[in-house]
Amino acid sequence: MPFPYIPRELSMKRRILLVDDELAILLTLKAILEMNGFEVETASSTREAKQKLSSGVFTMVITDMRMESETSGYDVIRAARSQAYNPATAILTAYPNLGGDWKNEGAESLLVKPMNTGDLLRQLEALLVTHQDSKQQKPIAAAAAPVAQAPASIKEGARKAI
8 A cells, every 4th residue: 555645744744964073962952853753864063964964954054163163053054044944043052142143154044052941942932933934934025026027117007997
């Protein structure tokens, strides 16, 4: 008996790439997220994260800020944002004095460690919802753009037809 068709969006709905160079944090967060219904893949460096981003599809990318360098997390965020599948992105850091730079670099959320499990899960769920909403708004805006940019003669003809 063949398996029923499952839309791609649903089959990978909660897939996370978790990036951190501290093995204890990586394994602890992976276990917490998996116990709460997420499918988690891990990377322990920027290079490994970039490889996984290119070869897989993720709903969300959570990366530590300071790994190989003070701003390695930004490299991971930029690589995630360049993917066609456009995952939600979050910076995980014990050094929350980033100002607004993390937003300018493309991260959508700043997660400060240590954090209790309930707060972490609430923030991730909220990020997934707002990110999905913004992804759904983009096609609507893109579809409306050609009408707004139509030449004045076409707009005038449309007004007369109404």
